Amino acid sequence: MDTNEKFSIVLFxxxxxxxxxxATMTTGAAAxxxxxxxxxxFWGLLAFRKDDWKSNHRFxxxxxDYAGPAMEMMAAKNVPPWMTTLESAMELGNVTIKACSxxxxxxxxxxxxxxPVVSEISGVATFVEDCEGGTTLFI
Amino acid sequence: xxxxxxxxxxxxxxxFCPGPLMELIRSVKLAQVGDVIxxxxxxxxxxxxxxxxxxxxxxxxxxxxxxASATRxxxxxxx
Numbered sequence: 256m257d258t259n260e261k262f263s264i265v266l267f268x269x270x271x272x273x274x275x276x277x278a279t280m281t282t283g284a285a286a287x288x289x290x291x292x293x294x295x296x297f298w299g300l301l302a303f304r305k306d307d308w309k310s311n312h313r314f315x316x317x318x319x320d321y322a323g324p325a326m327e328m329m330a331a332k333n334v335p336p337w338m339t340t341l342e343s344a345m346e347l348g349n350v351t352i353k354a355c356s357x358x359x360x361x362x363x364x365x366x367x368x369x370x371p372v373v374s375e376i377s378g379v380a381t382f383v384e385d386c387e388g389g390t391t392l393f394i
Numbered sequence: 395x396x397x398x399x400x401x402x403x404x405x406x407x408x409x410f411c412p413g414p415l416m417e418l419i420r421s422v423k424l425a426q427v428g429d430v431i432x433x434x435x436x437x438x439x440x441x442x443x444x445x446x447x448x449x450x451x452x453x454x455x456x457x458x459x460x461x462a463s464a465t466r467x468x469x470x471x472x473x
Contacts, residue, residue: 282412283443286419287450334410347419 259349261389262289263382268394269298270313271337272325277394278340285348289389294382295373296355299394301362303354303370308338338370345372353377353385398456398468401429407464411439415447418469422453425471430456436464444469 262284266277277293284291295303302311314322335343344350352373358364359376366376404421406414414435421431433444441458444467448455456468 279412282416286412286415286447332410333408335413343416347416347423 259288259290261292261386263292263294263386263389263391265294265296265382265391265393266299267297268315269300269302269311270315271311272315272318273394274299274302274308274311274337275334275340277392278337278344280392280394281350282340282344282347285344285350288348291344291348291350292382292385293350293352294355294377294379294385295352296358300354300358300364300369303352303373304364304368305370308336308370338372342372351375353382355379355382398430400432400468401425402431404431404433406433406435406437409435409437411437412443413437414440415443418444418467419447419451422451422469422471427471427473430468430470432466432468434461434464434466440467441465 264277264280268274281291281293302308312326314325354366354369354373354376356376356378402421402425404417406417409417414433414437418431418433425431435444445455448469452473454470454472456470458465458467
């Protein structure tokens, strides 16, 4: 039986600032031995279309005045792209990334359109089952 | 930390949270049991994150010492 603690994230947002937060939280949780499941839905799923992250410069609307300076600071301080952080987290620990089947259908996205870090397509009920008894974040 | 032979030294200066911790974990995974790893971090989060991880991973936290605008953490792989 799996006795690790669970740490789950509903990743709804597709802006770089929030994707970074999600990737960093995932890393911390994976490092501390949690079983991490990320459920990608809506804009979060669109951000995982193949190579989208390379050209994604979207930033939270609430803080759009910070978008330019924040991006510049991250580049100057060599902060890795969020996708790289996420891939490192997957090397270190147990991280599973699932795509929401409803969003896939809605936006006509096929499994082959997604980054290889996404390992399965899941319905919300399965994800809720996955989360049970652990910590769940909505980002 | 006198009298301790460091097997591997990691310079994680300029790497941001959780970068130094990630570099340490990667090294510990690749190391042999008995190896001693030192990591130099300027990230303030490391002060608590690195000891917390070492404790959770049940490795040995040998100690930490101040270095120029950074902290050097020393860890022994024991399992």
